[in-house]
Amino acid sequence: MGDYLLLAWTWARASAQYRTSFVVSIVSSFAINALDVIAIGIVFTHVTTLGGFSLREVMFLYGTGGVSFALADLLFGNIERLSQHIRAGTFDTMLIRPVSPFVQMAADGFGAHRIGRLAQAAIVLGLALPVVPWSRAWMVPVMILCGIVIFTAVFTLGAALQFVLVDAPELANAFTYGGVTLTQYPLSVYGEQLVRGVTYIVPLAFVNWQPALYVLGRPDPLGLPGWLRFAAPLAALLLAGAAALAWRAGLRRYRSTGS
């Protein structure tokens, strides 16, 4: 933890050496993500509900999924750059330090520019909060925390895969960046098989969908068991455990570079 903060601070200082690029990247990441919200707004100028959810409710899903992802990405997202470090040989230099290579990778190149995405998602969530009844508000921080864990685990699984398939970071991106897009809409707009897949296989449904059904007091459109909406912590722990095992297995298979 201390090592993470230390390294993150160091990298933030290093990136601040390039001030213009720093400001440009914050602004552009904010703007790119704002386009997402505008797209949802445009959809609602034509319809009043999306998959049975009102604009505010969709914004709640978008905001919780977005904040979870933005925080996971800000704190640990850099882990997905593992294959670049393997190819450049810089991963070797992380392995000779008395600090977990996971922590070093996560903090490597820590860029405050990712705050742009976080700010945007937080604003959307803030605007959506009036739909949350007081008695169920406790679930909001719980689901955001579980979402961070789930996205971080998915990032880690993708990184672990890169130990074996150095050329395949794109596959992991399908689950991380694809995953965040998926969680930004009510899952009821997708096909039933996909929803079952992200509930029972890659548990992205627990990032926000299942807990949000509780928060918004909605029945499950697919009729899945009611206890699932409280299962996010369990799903997050299971996935995190799987990710930790995969990371260790990958590290043992690490083959470095030729020189």
Added chain:
Amino acid sequence: MIETMSLGRDFKVRGAVVAAVHDLTFRVEAGEFVGCLGPNGAGKSTTIKMLTGILTPTRGRASVAGLDPARQRKTLARRIGVVFGQRTTLWWDLPLRDSFELVRLLYKVDRSRFTARLAELTEVLDLGPFLRTPVRQLSLGQRMRGDITAALLHDPEVLVLDEPTIGLDVVAKAEVRSFLARLNADRGTTVLLTTHDLGDVERLCRRVLLIDHGRLAFDGSVPELRALVPGQESIEDVVAHLYLSSTPAAPRTPRRTPDADPPTVTA
């Protein structure tokens, strides 16, 4: 201080399993200065990476400072220093001094010990003029001195260097060499280095390990190495002759004491 027992590592290359290191057995005592020679692709770097915990061995075992590198990598990291000639461990965009400060915090080096050690290394390696310069602006020679310093701030018992003089000019090379010789003589630090520069070997190494086809092909002193190929004047010619005539070697028995035995040759 360093011991390997039938150490081996395989790599899968396009479906086929290739042994980069085969059945490597040797032992380095505390305070030795050992050079590791061998043609490109012979398995030197793979060996170094197994000794530092970067790579997990496929077979056999290794022990460095009494620790198993692959299993106790983080504990080992506090007891050894590692320098890669081809890549830096310093923070590219930060002043050199900041990288050292970070090493102090990551290795949990006591502040007063750190200050004393850094002052000493700054003087010996003449780092003063560029301590405040961002690493990206340093010359290769300056950067290498910085990397060596970073590897020694926690006062390791063993220093492992992978091609530390690669790309350095004559003057920078001489500085690095005389520093390493002093480190070994004055502090008794065990040094293991790989190199393609035979000047490093002649001036520094009391013992040479020649690795070829992933096996130990020679283990002995520089004069003993010369004696392998009679009639060759320069050590370059001797080694070139050995590299050219090399064939995959048969397994050999380990050499126990570095100075008492005659050299064993299978190349």
